[in-house]
Amino acid sequence: MVLSMWKNLLQTTKEKIIQQRRMSLYSQAHGYEEELIKKKFQEFAGGSINLSKEDNGIGILTLNNPKLMNAFTGTMMLELQERVTELENWKEGKGLIIYGAGNTFCSGSDLNVVKAISNSQDGMNMCMFMQNTLTRLMRLPLISVALVQGKAIGGGAELTTACDFRLMTPGSEIRFVHKFMGLVPGWGGGARLMRIVGSGAALQLLSGAIRVDPERALRLGLSEETLSSSDEAAALEEARAWLSQHTEGPASVIRAAKEVVAVGRELPMEAALRTEKDIFGTLWGGPANLQALARRPKHK
Numbered sequence: 001m002v003l004s005m006w007k008n009l010l011q012t013t014k015e016k017i018i019q020q021r022r023m024s025l026y027s028q029a030h031g032y033e034e035e036l037i038k039k040k041f042q043e044f045a046g047g048s049i050n051l052s053k054e055d056n057g058i059g060i061l062t063l064n065n066p067k068l069m070n071a072f073t074g075t076m077m078l079e080l081q082e083r084v085t086e087l088e089n090w091k092e093g094k095g096l097i098i099y100g101a102g103n104t105f106c107s108g109s110d111l112n113v114v115k116a117i118s119n120s121q122d123g124m125n126m127c128m129f130m131q132n133t134l135t136r137l138m139r140l141p142l143i144s145v146a147l148v149q150g151k152a153i154g155g156g157a158e159l160t161t162a163c164d165f166r167l168m169t170p171g172s173e174i175r176f177v178h179k180f181m182g183l184v185p186g187w188g189g190g191a192r193l194m195r196i197v198g199s200g201a202a203l204q205l206l207s208g209a210i211r212v213d214p215e216r217a218l219r220l221g222l223s224e225e226t227l228s229s230s231d232e233a234a235a236l237e238e239a240r241a242w243l244s245q246h247t248e249g250p251a252s253v254i255r256a257a258k259e260v261v262a263v264g265r266e267l268p269m270e271a272a273l274r275t276e277k278d279i280f281g282t283l284w285g286g287p288a289n290l291q292a293l294a295r296r297p298k299h300k
């Protein structure tokens with residue numbers, strides 16, 4: 001009786017955590033017209049967003065539109081949303097690598113789309129669509145890495161900030177070129193960049209549209225490591241090896257570690273502490289915890 005009540009409580013807590021994570025920032029109440037912008041995106045087809053889920057719990061998300069330096073067409077924005085939903089439902093997942101096809105990361109929105117939706121209503125809807133998607137991406141219970149080869153420009157630079165970590169290859173760059181477009185970031189990249197590098201550095205990168213090479217990125221704490229290879233397959237292998245160090249272990253524990261950090265990053269202290277308590281409760285007395293107790297490991 002007590003056990004079944006405990007199990008029910010645990011289940012409710014888990015559902016509450018999942019619901020919070022998947023919540024969209026914008027709804028109709030904010031003037032957001034999702035169906036309208038989705039219909040518009042359908043008109044601008046090309047490229048794809050591909051996902052492969054590996055047995056080791058690492059997902060590989062490929063931005064695939066190399067003839068436009070992996071710029072986001074309308075259908076790619078729609079596919080990104082679908083792949084994020086797929087990743088939210090991937091219970092065995094522990095990590096995610098995002099990279100671009102053809103040795104370059106992503107050059108932001110397809111400028112043909114930008115031109116065609118340059119009115120205010122479409123622009124706001126596109127902004128809210130991408131903020132919703134990238135916020136859900138950031139909150140995935142997966143440790144995520146942007147593998148930056150070649151260029152991450154505009155919206156591409158913004159996308160890297162929705163990942164937990166950035167790894168750069170020699171000669172690559174991250175550049176917020178928005179000011180040259182008469183804009184500021186609209187996919188949430190400004191707010192996220194500020195939290196990664198601090199307000200002074202973020203302001204410099206945005207106002208100067210500064211080209212951030214791997215050395216500068218390391219200094220700023222924008223990049224975790226400069227990989228040794230610029231070759232696509234070799235760099236991907238290096239990124240896999242880097243990420244594996246952090247994803248080794250039971251999925252329940254790795255996912256919970258990411259969730260604790262994700263809520264700590266976003267919520268005020270008291271709310272973060274309460275959520276941490278809920279996440280802790282999903283692990284305490286669970287299989288990984290009991291097995292560890294039985295093994296009595298020493299951490300020398």
Ligand SMILES: C[C@@H](C(=O)O)C(=O)SCCNC(=O)CCNC(=O)[C@H](O)C(C)(C)COP(=O)(O)OP(=O)(O)OC[C@H]1O[C@@H](n2cnc3c(N)ncnc32)[C@H](O)[C@@H]1OP(=O)(O)O
Binds near residue numbers: 109151181186
């Ligand atoms: C504001 C933000 C948002 O929506 O919120 C955005 O992301 S706006 C988008 C911000 N991104 C940009 O403004 C990127 C503009 N593109 C560039 O600066 C450059 O193409 C680079 C990305 C630096 C790459 O230069 P690189 O000399 O290596 O190659 P390239 O210029 O020959 O590019 C190869 C082909 O890809 C196309 N291409 C590159 N980026 C594109 C983009 N974002 N939209 C549409 N086409 C694009 C080029 O026009 C070219 O096609 P053709 O050979 O047919 O000419």
